[in-house]
Amino acid sequence: MAIIAVIWRDCTxxxxxxxxxxxxxxxxxxxxxxxxxxxxxxxxxxxMLAIERREYILNRLxxxxxxxxxxxxxxxxxxxxxxHRDLDYLSTQDDRVKKVFGGAIMERPYPPEVGKCAMCxxxxxxxxxxxxxxxxxxxxEACCAHCGLLLLETRDDIVSGMATDxxxxxxxxxxxxVFLIESDVVVCCSPSVLCFGDEEHARRFQQGxxxxxxxxxxxxxxxxxxxxxx
Ligand SMILES: [Zn+2]
Ligand SMILES: [Zn+2]
Numbered sequence: 001m002a003i004i005a006v007i008w009r010d011c012t013x014x015x016x017x018x019x020x021x022x023x024x025x026x027x028x029x030x031x032x033x034x035x036x037x038x039x040x041x042x043x044x045x046x047x048m049l050a051i052e053r054r055e056y057i058l059n060r061l062x063x064x065x066x067x068x069x070x071x072x073x074x075x076x077x078x079x080x081x082x083x084h085r086d087l088d089y090l091s092t093q094d095d096r097v098k099k100v101f102g103g104a105i106m107e108r109p110y111p112p113e114v115g116k117c118a119m120c121x122x123x124x125x126x127x128x129x130x131x132x133x134x135x136x137x138x139x140x141e142a143c144c145a146h147c148g149l150l151l152l153e154t155r156d157d158i159v160s161g162m163a164t165d166x167x168x169x170x171x172x173x174x175x176x177x178v179f180l181i182e183s184d185v186v187v188c189c190s191p192s193v194l195c196f197g198d199e200e201h202a203r204r205f206q207q208g209x210x211x212x213x214x215x216x217x218x219x220x221x222x223x224x225x226x227x228x229x230x
Contacts, residue, residue: 119147183211
């Protein structure tokens with residue numbers, strides 16, 4: 001699927017933001033009207049857009065490692081000169097950004113943003129990550145469902161949680177997730193707890209690798225039981 005759009009020039013950064021979020025290819029024709037009518041307003045307006053534009057360029061650099069002036073100028077509906085100025089600015093702000101002929105590169109890729117498990121301190125693997133939201137708006141991350149369930153048990157201020165489906169790597173609501181406890185697949189903490197968005201997937205996985213299927217409450221009880229010494 002692709003989007004073909006005709007948009008007013010001032011809307012282009014917003015448009016590209018939307019396209020980036022949706023992750024679909026898009027082709028765009030940009031037109032520019034009313035542009036020189038209100039110089040004061042325009043000045044304010046464009047200053048704001050420059051921030052968005054630079055953020056967009058920086059994101060592209062992080063993702064792809066390089067950008068081209070020609071391409072960016074078309075995508076964002078601004079002149080080559082504007083993009084050159086943006087790249088100059090970015091290279092003064094971030095020494096990883098280097099201008100090269102026709103564009104810019106980011107010298108070293110950003111390290112992957114790994115959080116630390118709020119329970120055990122281990123890095124959080126994307127495959128098993130759990131994210132919990134507290135009453136005060138704080139976000140807690142857990143390395144896997146094992147630690148996520150222990151956090152749920154030890155803290156009383158958690159209002160919602162998201163888990164990662166072990167097969168599809170999709171985010172699922174912790175409340176609706178199906179857990180497979182103590183299967184032969186130990187990817188993170190032990191006893192192993194894997195999450196699935198679909199009970200059928202959990203059952204099939206269980207046929208191959210054993211373990212017990214549980215809902216959230218039962219899984220929490222099981223983990224706490226396994227971790228209690230007496
Ligand atoms: Zn942990
Ligand atoms: Zn873990």
